[in-house]
Amino acid sequence: MAGYRGVLAFIETAEGKVTSTGREMLGVGRLLADALGETLDALLVGSDIEGVGRDVFSFGADRVFLVSDSLLAKYHPDLYTIAVSDACKQILPSIFLLPQDDVGRDIAPRVAAKLEIGLATDCIDLAIDPDTRLLLQTRRVYGGNATEVLVSRNAFPQLVTVKPRAMAQAKTDSNKQGEIITISVKLDASMARSKLLETVKEEIKGIKLEDAKVVVAGGRGIGGPEGFTLIHELAEVLGGAVGASRAPCDEGWVPTSYKIGQTGKVVTPDLYIAIGISGALQHTVGSLGSRCIVAINNDPEAKIFGVSDFKLVADYRDALPALINKYKEIISS
Numbered sequence: 001m002a003g004y005r006g007v008l009a010f011i012e013t014a015e016g017k018v019t020s021t022g023r024e025m026l027g028v029g030r031l032l033a034d035a036l037g038e039t040l041d042a043l044l045v046g047s048d049i050e051g052v053g054r055d056v057f058s059f060g061a062d063r064v065f066l067v068s069d070s071l072l073a074k075y076h077p078d079l080y081t082i083a084v085s086d087a088c089k090q091i092l093p094s095i096f097l098l099p100q101d102d103v104g105r106d107i108a109p110r111v112a113a114k115l116e117i118g119l120a121t122d123c124i125d126l127a128i129d130p131d132t133r134l135l136l137q138t139r140r141v142y143g144g145n146a147t148e149v150l151v152s153r154n155a156f157p158q159l160v161t162v163k164p165r166a167m168a169q170a171k172t173d174s175n176k177q178g179e180i181i182t183i184s185v186k187l188d189a190s191m192a193r194s195k196l197l198e199t200v201k202e203e204i205k206g207i208k209l210e211d212a213k214v215v216v217a218g219g220r221g222i223g224g225p226e227g228f229t230l231i232h233e234l235a236e237v238l239g240g241a242v243g244a245s246r247a248p249c250d251e252g253w254v255p256t257s258y259k260i261g262q263t264g265k266v267v268t269p270d271l272y273i274a275i276g277i278s279g280a281l282q283h284t285v286g287s288l289g290s291r292c293i294v295a296i297n298n299d300p301e302a303k304i305f306g307v308s309d310f311k312l313v314a315d316y317r318d319a320l321p322a323l324i325n326k327y328k329e330i331i332s333s
């Protein structure tokens with residue numbers, strides 16, 4: 001549509017740095033911008049973010065747009081929606097990318113409603129149609145059993161959220177420079193219809209699940225919270241993180257943050273060990289990017305074996321103590 005140009009990536013920051021999802025937005029954004037022969041722009045919203053703005057260039061952005069206001073120091077859905085929508089109206093990108101993380105999934109539908117445009121959530125692939133120059137937006141549907149490709153023909157910007165870990169992170173080029181443009185948006189505290197009372201930071205012991213090179217995940221077959229002691233022990237020996245299928249999270253055996261799959265986290269470790277997990281598609285979509293998948297299940301017909309590189313038909317209560325001892329032996333020798 002006339003007037004709309006370039007790719008805009010919404011960039012989140014944490015402790016003064018661009019987050020890994022931010023780098024993923026810039027990674028895919030660069031590919032799309034190059035395919036269009038247009039610019040890749042980054043949008044940063046917050047307070048005192050000029051320093052981070054400069055860092056964004058090293059991840060490939062051509063221009064950085066800043067909306068800086070003390071009211072935006074912490075995420076607030078109403079204020080961020082106004083800031084992002086107004087910035088979008090001024091920048092007029094052809095494509096606008098947000099991550100499907102806590103902030104992205106909260107704000108994207110609000111921005112879509114404000115701008116009266118469509119939204120494709122949780123995209124796993126994005127490409128430019130060479131004939132129409134429109135964005136091909138691929139997402140999983142029917143519980144992961146099929147994929148659909150959406151195209152937004154008449155509403156701009158083409159707004160999508162991107163599944164974390166589905167795209168490669170931007171390469172770093174510390175020499176890259178660009179233009180920082182400050183966008184002014186009228187905000188006042190009365191625009192916030194809700195009040196943030198408290199922020200509770202989740203305590204993560206050990207390695208973050210999304211960053212772990214080894215993930216040991218337990219399912220309903222573990223039978224209860226006590227069984228997860230063995231899962232934790234194996235993860236510790238291997239220097240990995242603990243994950244789970246939905247069942248143990250729903251049962252309250254482990255925190256929801258452990259959940260891997262369609263409605264949980266996507267992990268891509270070197271080694272993924274699935275224990276007492278049947279292999280429902282909604283679970284395996286979160287781990288299929290792993291380099292090596294090992295499954296331990298007492299049912300030789302379990303579906304998980306169909307996607308595993310190594311299979312062990314055993315009761316986990318017999319298998320895990322033996323494996324833990326063996327690994328300890330190997331590591332200490």
Ligand SMILES: Cc1cc2nc3c(=O)[nH]c(=O)nc-3n(C[C@H](O)[C@H](O)[C@H](O)COP(=O)(O)OP(=O)(O)OC[C@H]3O[C@@H](n4cnc5c(N)ncnc54)[C@H](O)[C@@H]3O)c2cc1C
Nearest residue numbers: 219220221245246261262263264276278282283298299316
């Ligand atoms: C819309 C939607 C979204 C969903 N999102 C997710 C998601 O994000 N993540 C997710 O995980 N699920 C998700 N689910 C649920 C999913 O469909 C499955 O129900 C769930 O993954 C099953 O968990 P499980 O494999 O642990 O349990 P089960 O299917 O009950 O499997 C337990 C396995 O443990 C084995 N077992 C039992 N005892 C032992 C033992 N002693 N030793 C070894 N093995 C043993 C059994 O043989 C069995 O294979 C979703 C479902 C829907 C409808």
